[in-house]
Amino acid sequence: AIRNRRAEMNVPPSRKAKLYIKTTKPEYFNKKEGFFLRLAGASQVVITNSVNLDNTVRIITDSAEIFIPMNDIVDNEAERERLTKELETAEKELERAQSKLDNADFISRAPEKVVNAEKEKISKYTSIRDKVLEALKKL
Numbered sequence: 001a002i003r004n005r006r007a008e009m010n011v012p013p014s015r016k017a018k019l020y021i022k023t024t025k026p027e028y029f030n031k032k033e034g035f036f037l038r039l040a041g042a043s044q045v046v047i048t049n050s051v052n053l054d055n056t057v058r059i060i061t062d063s064a065e066i067f068i069p070m071n072d073i074v075d076n077e078a079e080r081e082r083l084t085k086e087l088e089t090a091e092k093e094l095e096r097a098q099s100k101l102d103n104a105d106f107i108s109r110a111p112e113k114v115v116n117a118e119k120e121k122i123s124k125y126t127s128i129r130d131k132v133l134e135a136l137k138k139l
Contacts, residue, residue, distance in 0.1 A: 001059050002040040002066060006073065009057070010082070016043035017072035022051045023064035043072070083136050090129040097121040 002019070011017075019042045021029050029036075029047045036042045051067050059066040097118045100106050107115060 001061060002036075002068070005057060005059055005068075006041060009073065011041075011073045013041055015073055016041055017068050018042065018044045018046065020051045020053065020056075020067040020069075021045065021047045021064050022049065022067065023047065024049065025063055029064065080136065083132050087129060087132045087136070090125045090132060094122060094125040094129065097125065 006013070006017075019036055019040065021036075023029055026047045026049070029045075033045045033047075036045045051065070053067055053069060055070045056067040057070060057073070059068070100118050101115070101122070
């Protein structure tokens with residue numbers, strides 16, 4: 001689950017992060033510390049029964065909650081740059097699709113399937129734009 005989350009967030013495997021594992025089964029996780037250090041890309045593993053951290057990625061499993069501090073895994077400036085580019089792309093695609101739908105000739109001549117595809121693009125890129133804006137606010 002940790003490696004999947006890191007991949008979703010585009011965190012390179014070489015970037016180490018401190019893991020906080022909140023669990024009621026510390027004996028089990030103490031035995032697996034080496035696993036977390038090697039396979040999950042952890043720099044340190046803290047096993048505890050409570051975690052009070054802000055700005056973390058949270059991974060929930062049936063036996064534990066795993067917290068990874070964002071500043072350990074994300075280069076904020078690089079992430080802001082990446083998100084800004086993604087926002088620009090989404091806005092350009094939105095503008096392009098909207099201009100087609102605003103064109104009366106396009107609407108009257110294009111097959112319904114093509115018009116619907118442009119409407120779907122507007123929905124898709126609006127959603128992407130909103131998610132990117134939310135992610136930028138959180139940085």
